[in-house]
Amino acid sequence: MPLLKDTIALVTGASSGIGRACAEVLAREGADLLICARREDRVKKLAKELTDRYGVEIHAFALDVRNQKEVEKTLTALPEKWKAIDILVNNAGLSRGLDKLHEGLLSDWEEMIDTNVKGLLYVSRVVIPWMVARKKGDVVNIGSIAGHEVYPGGNVYCATKFGVDAITKGMQIDLVDTPIRVSTVDPGMVETEFSIVRFHGDTGRAGKVYEGITPLSGADVAEAVLFCVTRPPHVNIHQVRIMPTNQAAAMVAYRAPK
Ligand code: NDP
Ligand code: 8X3
Numbered sequence: 175m176p177l178l179k180d181t182i183a184l185v186t187g188a189s190s191g192i193g194r195a196c197a198e199v200l201a202r203e204g205a206d207l208l209i210c211a212r213r214e215d216r217v218k219k220l221a222k223e224l225t226d227r228y229g230v231e232i233h234a235f236a237l238d239v240r241n242q243k244e245v246e247k248t249l250t251a252l253p254e255k256w257k258a259i260d261i262l263v264n265n266a267g268l269s270r271g272l273d274k275l276h277e278g279l280l281s282d283w284e285e286m287i288d289t290n291v292k293g294l295l296y297v298s299r300v301v302i303p304w305m306v307a308r309k310k311g312d313v314v315n316i317g318s319i320a321g322h323e324v325y326p327g328g329n330v331y332c333a334t335k336f337g338v339d340a341i342t343k344g345m346q347i348d349l350v351d352t353p354i355r356v357s358t359v360d361p362g363m364v365e366t367e368f369s370i371v372r373f374h375g376d377t378g379r380a381g382k383v384y385e386g387i388t389p390l391s392g393a394d395v396a397e398a399v400l401f402c403v404t405r406p407p408h409v410n411i412h413q414v415r416i417m418p419t420n421q422a423a424a425m426v427a428y429r430a431p432k
Contacts, residue, residue: 177203177204178205182207183260184210184261186265186293191366196395196396209221212236214236240288249297259301259305259311262298263399266293266297270371271327278329290335311354314403318362326425359413362424364394365391369384
């Protein structure tokens, strides 16, 4: 019996990595999905694959979470039945660069802050009031180990994920008198397109990040998201920290010798 029958989930950043895996796990459990990202071709293709495999209904669309007007317009234009969102996975995010703060690119900083902090807020500002009105909903923010520890060159990316942690706590406090639950799932190393994006397309440098270690997969993180949203109604998992077994902290990992 699927766990999420008669449930609608919205996953941002579903064109790749953790978001894509969340879409797959939620569809496997019977949820109808709203999936979005800037690369519309990818989310449309994913929608077809998941509909064929799991028989769920999926609406896939382009969305740049950095654009407040676009977020508000696109989400409020959804047909009424799709606005009954039970699960919001605020996943869209990225890192850019691993430079010392005083050498960092302003454009990298803007992109991370606009996506990871402001984008998450813009989507939440539209969707959470619908949840409050329906007295039902789960919000899962994808944070990071980088929201708990600052590492060399992590500066602004870490600040955005510390921000996600603060926003999650703020949501939990402000929604305490409602049935809405808010969780943050905070992974260590997950092998996705994350490092390729961080290093502006340098796949060689990105590949080195995962050398000699078995990182998490997007599916590992998606199962943690599923755990959060399938607890009994009186249980709110505040935070899940999930790490590869051979990664103890942001910069402490055991790598098998070559
Ligand atoms: P990927 O690069 O594989 O996926 C990132 C997703 O975010 C893509 O679908 C991308 O879609 C989307 N995205 C980026 N910018 C925007 C935007 N402006 N508007 C809408 N969607 C956007 O990386 P991950 O799957 O690893 O990253 C997902 C989340 O997990 C991020 O928040 C990241 O910070 C977090 N995380 C990742 C870890 C890791 O080691 N990989 C560890 C801890 C947390 P598109 O480009 O098509 O818009
Ligand atoms: C991604 C994990 O350690 O690169 O959030 O910051 S890390």
